[in-house]
Amino acid sequence: MNPFSESLQFPSIFTFIIPKHLPENLDFLDLIEQKRNNKIKCLQTKKQFIWARFLVKTIISSYEHIHINSIRIKYSKNNKPFCENSSLHFNISHSHKLITIAINKTPCGIxxxxxxxxxxxxxxxxxxxxxxxxxxxxxxxxxxxxxxxxxxxxxxxxxxxxxxxxxxxxxxxxxxxxxxxxxxxxxxxxxxxxxxxxxxxxxxxxxxxxHNNEKPLHIDLTNKFTKSFL
The missing domain is CATH 3.90.470 (Ribosomal Protein L22; Chain A)
Structure with missing residues (x-):
């Protein structure tokens, strides 16, 4: 199911308020992510980790038409995430219950x-x-x-x-x-x-x-993801 009713454009900023629950199905986490998740003791940190990866992978899946479980997120030496099987650039930030994700065709930070x-x-x-x-x-x-x-x-x-x-x-x-x-x-x-x-x-x-003077599209996914994907 595609959660986007808006026309997708670059760059885009997605916001999401973390709910009380976690996604029921965690198959989108690869083995490395599963091991990392199992080591997280703080519930809020666990929610940030799981929801951020769910969101990034679902967004890239919608852009690239790749199955969510096939998307692999890797990290640079300075811990910047990138998608191993997509040319799209993305960046993640979270603060308290808010997750923000930037998607672009060129490097970006958020x-x-x-x-x-x-x-x-x-x-x-x-x-x-x-x-x-x-x-x-x-x-x-x-x-x-x-x-x-x-x-x-x-x-x-x-x-x-x-x-x-x-x-x-x-x-x-x-x-x-x-x-x-x-x-x-x-x-x-x-x-x-x-x-x-x-x-x-x-x-x-x-x-x-x-590096470009461009205004990103802001899309809030809070209701779309919690209602459509759980």
Whole structure:
């Protein structure tokens, strides 16, 4: 059964609120995933792991017309996931009960963060945001908390896009411009430009980043998957 009523397009961002239950059938997990799942003791982490793989594999299955049980997810040395038998690029992020998945024809990164109040906000911001970035972010919002999350989700999604480390991102990349839904960043070493599209969903901030200036389609799958696939 295909859960998509919308026309599929690239890039797309899929959101999903994790339900209380797990999928009844776990055949879509390969042997390595089954072993990893069996080692997870925390129920919330187990739900994130299982539902994220169910969603990714079902989405790719719908795009590529490959049976869900045939899809193999592998990981790079920096733990970036990729599909062994598909040319599509995807990225996963989860925060509390929200899972977000980005699908694209070119490399992409995504991050979602629940907008919680943070202890030691000034100290965290000082490590993450330089003076130039601070002045840019202040033009968008005077909330130090939002400034932090704008910078954090942008740099996290760039790190995942580049299959890099947060250390390299903090060292080499700076935010250069922010508008209503877009953030522009630049790598001072490679001169690469990054285009981030951000939006708020429920009580989360979601940030999608690629090398192309494009607005992704947002599809919420919460009701479709829980009703159609269980």
């Amino acid at each position: 991050d979602c963060e629940k907008l919680n109040k943070l202890k030691h906000l000034d100290r965290l911001s000082a490590k993450l945001i330089n003076e130039t970035e601070s002045s840019i972010l202040k033009k968008k919002t005077h909330s130090k908390l939002l400034q932090f999350y704008f910078a954090w989700t942008t740099k996290e999604s760039i790190t995942k896009l580049e299959n890099s480390t947060l250390f390299n991102t903090y060292k080499n990349i700076s935010l250069t411009h922010i508008t209503d839904n877009n953030i522009l960043s630049k790598n001072h070493t490679s001169q690469k430009t990054y285009y981030s599209y951000w939006f708020r969903f429920k009580d989360h901030l979601i940030n999608f980043t690629s």
